[in-house]
Amino acid sequence: MLDYVDYNIEVDHHQGNGNGYDHLDGDCNLAALGEKWLGVARGVNNFVCLTLGTGVGGALFLNGRIYHGATGAAGHIGHYLINPDGPECGCGG
Numbered sequence: 001m002l003d004y005v006d007y008n009i010e011v012d013h014h015q016g017n018g019n020g021y022d023h024l025d026g027d028c029n030l031a032a033l034g035e036k037w038l039g040v041a042r043g044v045n046n047f048v049c050l051t052l053g054t055g056v057g058g059a060l061f062l063n064g065r066i067y068h069g070a071t072g073a074a075g076h077i078g079h080y081l082i083n084p085d086g087p088e089c090g091c092g093g
Contacts, residue, residue: 028057028075029066036061048075055090 025033032049035041041049045064051057060067060075067074 028059032059
């Protein structure tokens with residue numbers, strides 16, 4: 001892993017530093033990566049990660065890597081309307 005002490009991700013992301021880490025990912029995918037690296041999924045190559053927060057998130061880890069799928073949306077649970085008369089979602093949808 002890279003050393004992220006005093007790491008300026010904005011500069012790295014916009015200017016690039018040649019380390020091959022050239023994109024950011026979603027919160028659930030990164031939660032899954034954290035579980036794989038230091039959490040309950042250490043030593044597990046295939047798992048599903050679900051997160052509950054402002055919404056419901058999902059991520060897939062297949063063959064030891066985050067699986068993004070053809071459109072980058074693999075593992076995403078989606079956005080479901082449960083109660084049409086309920087409060088508006090935090091995303092505005």
